[in-house]
Amino acid sequence: xxxxxxxxxxxNCGNQAPKWLGRCPACGEWNTFxxxxxxxxxxxxxxxxxxxxxxTAAKPKAIHAINYExxxxxxxxxxxxxxxxxxxxxPGSLVLIGGEPGIGKSTLLLQIALGLNDMRVLYVSGEESExxxxxxxxxxxxxxxxxYIMTETSTQNIFRTVEHxxxxxxxxxxxxxxxxxxxxxxxxxxSQVRECTTEFMKYxxxxxxxxxxxxxxTKDGSLAGPKVLEHMVDTVLTFEGDRHTxxxxxxxxxxRFGSTSELGIYEMQGTGLRxxxxxxxxxxxxxxxxxxxxxxxxxxxxxxxxxxxIQALVSVANYGxxxxxxxxxxxxxxxxxxxxxxxxxxxxxxxxDVFLNVAGGLKVEDPAIDLAVCAAIVSSYEDIAxxxxxxxxxxxxxxxxxxxxxxxxxxxxxxxxxxxxEIFISKYNIKGLDTSNFKIKxxxxxxxxxxxxxxxx
Numbered sequence: 001x002x003x004x005x006x007x008x009x010x011x012n013c014g015n016q017a018p019k020w021l022g023r024c025p026a027c028g029e030w031n032t033f034x035x036x037x038x039x040x041x042x043x044x045x046x047x048x049x050x051x052x053x054x055x056t057a058a059k060p061k062a063i064h065a066i067n068y069e070x071x072x073x074x075x076x077x078x079x080x081x082x083x084x085x086x087x088x089x090x091p092g093s094l095v096l097i098g099g100e101p102g103i104g105k106s107t108l109l110l111q112i113a114l115g116l117n118d119m120r121v122l123y124v125s126g127e128e129s130e131x132x133x134x135x136x137x138x139x140x141x142x143x144x145x146x147x148y149i150m151t152e153t154s155t156q157n158i159f160r161t162v163e164h165x166x167x168x169x170x171x172x173x174x175x176x177x178x179x180x181x182x183x184x185x186x187x188x189x190x191s192q193v194r195e196c197t198t199e200f201m202k203y204x205x206x207x208x209x210x211x212x213x214x215x216x217x218t219k220d221g222s223l224a225g226p227k228v229l230e231h232m233v234d235t236v237l238t239f240e241g242d243r244h245t246x247x248x249x250x251x252x253x254x255x256r257f258g259s260t261s262e263l264g265i266y267e268m269q270g271t272g273l274r275x276x277x278x279x280x281x282x283x284x285x286x287x288x289x290x291x292x293x294x295x296x297x298x299x300x301x302x303x304x305x306x307x308x309x310i311q312a313l314v315s316v317a318n319y320g321x322x323x324x325x326x327x328x329x330x331x332x333x334x335x336x337x338x339x340x341x342x343x344x345x346x347x348x349x350x351x352x353d354v355f356l357n358v359a360g361g362l363k364v365e366d367p368a369i370d371l372a373v374c375a376a377i378v379s380s381y382e383d384i385a386x387x388x389x390x391x392x393x394x395x396x397x398x399x400x401x402x403x404x405x406x407x408x409x410x411x412x413x414x415x416x417x418x419x420x421x422e423i424f425i426s427k428y429n430i431k432g433l434d435t436s437n438f439k440i441k442x443x444x445x446x447x448x449x450x451x452x453x454x455x456x457x
Contacts, residue, residue, distance in 0.1 A: 008033045009190040014226020036191050037184040074169075074210070077115040080266065080275045081108075083302070084237060084250050086258015089169070092208040093257065094201050096175075096230070098215040098223045099239030104248055104268055105214050108239065109171050111140055111272050113147045120146050122167035126153040126177030126187075140272040153187060155180045155199050167209065172200065174214035175229075190226045197232055230254060241268075242361055247282065248273065249362070262302035280307040280418055283360040290388060293380030296420070297372025298393035298411035299364055305407070305414040307391065309359035310369065312376035317353045328358030329373065330365070337374055337396060344400030345374075345448050347381055368405040370396035371424060374448060375455060384456045389421035392451075394429075400448050404428040416440040424451055 008017045010033055015026035023030050073088030082088050085095070099105045106128070113121040114137060125133060133149050148165070152158050155178055162170065172178065176188040178196040185191050197213070204211040213233070215223050223230060230236050234256045241248035250264040265276040276282060284296060284307055293312040298305060310329075317323065326334045334356055341347045354377060358364050372392040379386050393411045395403040404426040405411075415423045416438055427444035435442050445451050 006035060006037055007191075008035055009226075011190060014190045014194065014228050034189070036189055074116075074119070076112055078112055078264075078275065079277075080250060080264030081112065083304075084252050084262045084264045085235065086255055086262070089210045090234070090257045091210060092204050093210050093235060094197075094204045094233045095210070095212045095235045095237065096215050096223070096233040097212065097237045097239060098217050100217060103239050103241055104266070104273060105239050106173055107136065107140075107268075108250075108266075108273055109173065109212055109214065110137060113169070113171055114140060116169065117146065119168040120148070120166070121169045121171065122148050122150060122162065122165060123171045123173070124150045124152055124158055125173045126151070127174060139270065153177050153179050155196050159199070159203065162203070169210050169212070170200075170203075171212045172214065174216060175200075176216050193229060194226050194232075197229055201232055240361075245361065247276070247361065259302050262304070279304075279360075280414060283308045283362065284418070285309060285359060290385035292383045292385045293376055295372040295376035295379065295386050296388075296391045296415075297369040298391055298415060298423070299366040299369055300407050300411065301366070305410045306362075307414055307418055307420075308362060308364065308369070310372045310376045311357040311359060312373070312380045313353075313355040314349070314377060314380040315353050317351050322351060323353045323355070325354070326356040328361065328363050329356055329369070333370075334373070336398070337370060338377070340396060340398060340400055341374060341377060341448070345378070345452070347378060349377075349381065352381065366405075367395040367403075368393050368411070370394065371402060371451065375451060378452055379456065382456060386455050387421075389419075390455055391415045391420045391423040393423060394426045394445070396448065402426045402445050402447060402451070408433065412438055412440060412442065424454065 008020050009015070010024040010027065010029070012029045012032045013024060013027040015024050017033060020033050020035070024032055071091050073090055075082055075088045097105055097109070110123065110133065113123050123133070128151070130149050130151055150161060175193055175196060179187040179192060180195045180199060183191045183195045200211050200213065203209065215229070217223055235252065236254040238251050238253055239248060240251060246268045248266040248268055250266065252260045252262050254260060265279045266273040267276055293314070295310045296307055297310050298307055324331065324335060324338070338349050338354060342349050356373065371394040374396055375386060375392055393405060393408060395405055397403050408425055408429045412423055420440060422441040422443055424443045424445055427446045430444045443454060
């Protein structure tokens with residue numbers, strides 16, 4: 001007879017406790033513990049369960065004695081996804097894709113599945129019927145490939161099918177709808193999500209089949225389920241974007257096989273997701289007339305340089321305490337740059353409302369945007385427009401000095417490719433830089449005063 005055990009799990013972080021607690025000792029959240037029944041049962045005969053070899057699992061090996069062969073990655077027709085994954089799909093990898101409802105997670109994975117013509121892809125959906133998936137596939141321009149659709153929520157039934165079907169890529173949509181008979185709790189609970197993910201992880205590692213898992217997110221933007229879910233998978237991708245705009249950003253938050261600073265940009269259309277190969281053109285708005293408070297900065301995300309538009313609005317604070325608001329830029333760093341402008345530049349911003357926005361919905365962490373932020377704020381404060389042919393790529397220190405940034409050559413090349421006439425960089429970046437390779441005018445500066453005299457005077 002199966003032995004039944006009742007435990008309490010935190011719905012926020014997955015912490016386990018033998019009794020109910022008002023506050024979780026791990027994450028500090030209140031009233032998040034729920035009672036779940038966990039059954040210690042043996043796998044049912046005929047169900048596929050990953051089996052590890054006891055001898056290889058028990059014996060340690062010297063690292064120089066381990067045989068290793070470079071595994072060839074699978075390239076998809078989606079170059080943006082290939083870049084985000086670090087060069088393609090790694091055999092045996094477990095990839096988790098999270099995002100808000102309706103952002104396009106299922107469309108992205110279905111589009112990838114249909115685009116892999118030479119591979120057997122099994123798309124398992126627990127949320128849609130076969131007719132609904134077919135209806136969505138008809139809208140996509142990708143030709144129908146060797147892709148098979150299965151609507152199932154039981155992991156035991158899925159593994160029975162996988163054992164005979166032997167797919168080359170497995171897609172699960174979504175992990176919150178999966179249910180394992182080894183755990184006596186509802187689908188989407190902490191124990192169910194952990195158990196189902198463990199089964200798919202063992203399958204991916206032992207069979208060498210890449211597995212893509214769709215995960216829901218909570219209202220605060222984090223992946224739903226236990227935090228251990230993100231530790232178990234190899235790669236965590238987040239699909240971001242405003243549902244009121246057409247552009248979507250695929251960002252890497254964890255990647256065991258590549259960089260975590262890459263991003264892919266898509267445009268949601270009626271025929272699916274279109275890859276945006278030159279994102280700088282959509283991040284810079286086209287203006288008929290010069291406006292104050294707008295500066296173009298150069299950022300680097302992974303290996304990709306991007307030219308982005310920084311918008312600033314400075315107005316007199318008529319309601320007491322001045323407001324400091326930023327969208328897509330760190331609010332604390334904005335406070336620091338405002339203090340530098342007031343202390344080192346002599347601009348009286350203490351009684352001014354300052355609003356800052358990064359156009360295109362991007363979240364910028366590159367310090368090379370500092371100079372563009374300062375230029376946009378001063379431009380709005382003085383109500384003098386910055387020439388649309390000028391760009392900025394430098395960090396600003398607390399002393400008002402303009403500091404050097406990395407990969408300045410790629411930033412200059414991107415600005416030149418988009419038709420900018422001049423770019424302001426730190427003079428400390430000039431050392432070792434061959435300026436004869438660029439047609440764009442390079443303006444080396446060392447202090448903020450030199451920048452403002454060059455563009456605002």
